[in-house]
Each structure stands twice: as C-alpha cells, then as structure tokens.
Amino acid sequence: xxxxxxxxxxxxxxxxxxxxxxxxxGLVLRLPxxxxxxxxAGDPRFLVGPLGMWLAQAGLxxxxxxxxxxxxxIDRNQVFADAxxxxxxxxxxxxxxxxxxxxLGCGGLGSNAAIALAALGAQEFVVVxxxxxxxxxxxxxxxxxxxDVGKSKAFALAAHLAQRYGVSAVPLSTRVSxxxxxxxxxxxxxxxxxxxxxxxxxxxxxxxQAVRILHGLPAVAYVHAGYVGARITVGPYAATSEDPCPFxxxxxxxxxxxxxxxxxxxxxxxxxxxMVAAQLLRVARLGPxxxxxxxxxxxxxxxxxxxxTSPLTSSxxxxxxx
Amino acid sequence: xxxxxxxxxxxxxxxxxxxxxxxxxVVSIQLTEEQSNALEELIGERVEELNMMVEDLEDLADLxxx
Numbered sequence: 001x002x003x004x005x006x007x008x009x010x011x012x013x014x015x016x017x018x019x020x021x022x023x024x025x026g027l028v029l030r031l032p033x034x035x036x037x038x039x040x041a042g043d044p045r046f047l048v049g050p051l052g053m054w055l056a057q058a059g060l061x062x063x064x065x066x067x068x069x070x071x072x073x074i075d076r077n078q079v080f081a082d083a084x085x086x087x088x089x090x091x092x093x094x095x096x097x098x099x100x101x102x103x104l105g106c107g108g109l110g111s112n113a114a115i116a117l118a119a120l121g122a123q124e125f126v127v128v129x130x131x132x133x134x135x136x137x138x139x140x141x142x143x144x145x146x147x148d149v150g151k152s153k154a155f156a157l158a159a160h161l162a163q164r165y166g167v168s169a170v171p172l173s174t175r176v177s178x179x180x181x182x183x184x185x186x187x188x189x190x191x192x193x194x195x196x197x198x199x200x201x202x203x204x205x206x207x208x209q210a211v212r213i214l215h216g217l218p219a220v221a222y223v224h225a226g227y228v229g230a231r232i233t234v235g236p237y238a239a240t241s242e243d244p245c246p247f248x249x250x251x252x253x254x255x256x257x258x259x260x261x262x263x264x265x266x267x268x269x270x271x272x273x274x275m276v277a278a279q280l281l282r283v284a285r286l287g288p289x290x291x292x293x294x295x296x297x298x299x300x301x302x303x304x305x306x307x308x309t310s311p312l313t314s315s316x317x318x319x320x321x322x
Numbered sequence: 323x324x325x326x327x328x329x330x331x332x333x334x335x336x337x338x339x340x341x342x343x344x345x346x347x348v349v350s351i352q353l354t355e356e357q358s359n360a361l362e363e364l365i366g367e368r369v370e371e372l373n374m375m376v377e378d379l380e381d382l383a384d385l386x387x388x
Contacts, residue, residue, distance in 0.1 A: 021375075028346075030375035034364035049354040051372065058376070 004052035004061040005042075012040055024060050095284030096122040099221075103127045104210055105201025106153040108140035108269035109225050109232075109276075113198050114157065115143055116277035118165040125161055125168065129153040129201070130175030140266045175203070196283075197222035198276060223279060223293070225272050232272045234279070235297030235309075271300060271307075346377035 013023040021030040039046050055061035103110045106129035133148050148156045158171035199210050214222040225234040279293050300307045351372045361369050
C-alpha cells in the first residue's frame with residue numbers, strides 16, 4: 001500500500017475535450033495525459049516519494065494512515081449555501097410572518113421556494129414529501145449535502161429550515177397522491193395563521209387533486225409550479241374562486257413536445273422558485289392584487305430560454321369546468 | 323457509484339480556457355527510480371524530473387463542472 005491516497009473529491013480536469021490534469025477545490029495540477037490517467041486510476045507507483053508528498057501538501061492526497069473524515073472533503077453544496085446565506089435570516093418582509101406556508105413536494109422546486117420564503121422572513125412551514133434524498137438529487141437540492149442521502153426529503157428540509165433560518169418547520173413524510181392530498185390539505189388548514197400553499201410535487205394526479213381542492217376553498221392562496229413538457233409553469237395565485245387553474249391547460253403541453261424531456265436542473269428550478277417566492281411576497285405585503293399571476297400564468301420555455309406571462313382561460317380546465 | 327471515485331468516467335471539471343482563467347506556476351518534482359520506470363512504460367521516454375503546471379482557478383466562471 002502506498003503511503004498516500006488520492007482524495008475522493010479529486011476530479012479529472014478537461015480543456016475542451018483534452019484531459020489536462022486533476023483538480024480539487026479550485027487547484028488544478030496539469031500533467032501529461034498518461035500520468036493523469038494513472039493518478040486518477042490510483043496507480044500506487046505515483047503516490048510515493050516526493051510526488052506523493054507534494055500531492056498531499058497540495059491537498060490532493062492524504063496519508064494512508066490517516067482516517068479521512070467528512071470534514072476533509074470539499075462539500076460544494078455546503079460552500080455554496082454558506083456563501084448564499086451566512087446565517088439566520090433577518091426577517092425583512094413582515095407580511096410573510098402572518099402566513100403558514102404549506103409546501104407539497106420538497107424537490108428542486110418546492111424546497112428552493114421554501115428556502116427563498118424563509119430567507120425573506122416567513123416563519124412557519126409545513127413541508128410534505130414522501131421521498132428520500134438520493135445522490136442523484138444533490139445537483140438540484142442545493143441545500144442538501146451528501147450526509148443527507150437516505151434521509152426523508154421533508155425531514156431534511158425541515159431541519160435545514162429550522163437550523164439555518166430559525167423558522168418552525170413541521171415535516172410530513174407522506175407521499176402526496178390524489179388519495180392523500182385531500183386529507184393532508186384539510187388537516188393542515190386548521191390553525192390561526194392563513195395557510196398559503198405551494199404545490200410543487202411531481203406526481204401529477206396528486207397535484208391536480210390538491211389544486212382542485214384548494215381552488216374550491218374560499219380566500220385560500222396557492223401557487224402551483226411544475227415542469228410540463230418543455231416548460232416550467234408558475235401560477236396562478238388564487239385568492240378567489242374566480243381564478244381558473246392552469247394545470248389542466250398545462251397538461252395539454254405534455255404532448256406538444258414529445259421528444260423533449262426537460263432536465264430538472266438547479267438553475268431552472270431556482271428561476272421558478274424565485275418566481276414563486278416573489279409572487280407570494282408581493283401577496284403577503286400587498287394582498288391578492290399584488291401579484292401579476294392572478295389570472296395569468298408564467299411560462300419559462302426551456303428550449304428557447306424565453307419567459308412570458310399569458311392570460312389563463314378556463315376552457316377545457318377540469319378544475320374550473322369539472 | 324464506482325469503487326474508485328477518481329477513476330476515468332467519474333467527476334470532471336472543464337476548464338474554460340487557458341488565457342483568461344488562471345494564475346499558475348511550475349513545480350518540479352524529482353521522480354523515484356520506480357516512477358521513472360513507470361513513466362517510461364507509459365510515454366516511451368525516460369523522465370527523471372516532472373515539471374507540473376499548478377493553477378489556481380480565480381473564480382467560478384473559470385470552470386464548468388458536471
């Protein structure tokens with residue numbers, strides 16, 4: 001066994017398509033390609049002597065006798081989160097504190113919308129999701145770290161909201177299906193705070209059911225966001241039963257771009273989550289007329305990168321015309 | 323997940339380009355006899371001292387990760 005081991009977060013560095021060396025934490029070591037490949041493959045012959053020692057001093061390798069701990073690894077999500085939100089939020093939007101935000105679906109859209117609301121000053125949350133965090137989720141759950149893998153999304157998000165923003169967050173690790181959404185919604189509406197809903201689960205029947213129920217409740221606010229075909233849609237804010245739901249209209253788009261599967265990527269999710277939070281902030285401060293999403297929906301076309309708002313129509317909508 | 327996370331096919335970083343991105347310096351490392359032999363196997367020539375360019379990426383715009 002060589003005295004040094006390459007750290008597991010050392011990555012291959014490419015310039016165009018050429019393998020030019022290795023990288024860790026912003027430090028790039030340029031090497032001839034055969035040596036780079038040998039080093040990345042863990043060839044023990046290159047992890048000894050002055051070269052091994054230099055790699056260790058530069059932070060690319062560690063002594064084999066030393067047990068590597070989690071804190072030795074560069075957690076890019078943690079670095080990003082620390083830079084973005086260095087401490088508990090200072091409530092700056094008091095209107096948000098009068099609302100309890102119930103987030104149905106804690107994936108890339110819902111969790112980031114909740115974090116944006118918490119950072120703006122929201123104080124109470126109920127977060128609902130039946131899934132657990134997988135490694136493949138970490139590219140879009142930018143608040144989660146590798147230590148959260150295997151944990152309930154709802155519980156991990158609630159812990160993050162409580163720890164970083166000092167808010168009250170109640171987790172419900174329940175799959176929001178068409179069957180369960182009715183019960184969840186009715187139980188969660190009990191209480192003194194106004195309940196405002198963020199519907200962002202990826203199970204379309206559950207979303208449809210949730211929106212249908214919310215749409216029928218008087219003076220209940222909700223915003224619905226999700227990927228539909230090649231687009232992300234956000235809208236509407238529905239304070240009154242006159243607002244039609246966009247979901248069924250949106251469903252038609254599923255078949256408009258059958259060859260295109262929209263990637264659930266962090267930048268796309270953050271744009272949509274920002275739109276959700278911005279509209280709910282405006283509503284909290286100005287009332288239902290404060291949002292331009294009343295009777296409109298916002299569409300972000302992932303093919304062209306263009307975003308626009310368009311009026312809602314109730315034609316063919318199962319919510320408005322069941 | 324592969325057993326060796328560094329192995330080819332694993333995580334990579336793509337450099338935006340050599341001109342705008344980085345500041346660097348060259349480090350010369352004396353190779354051991356075994357390393358010189360190994361390098362001779364890999365590249366077909368005898369090298370006893372390895373000159374490596376070491377670069378600090380100045381900001382996130384300098385790289386794209388996947």
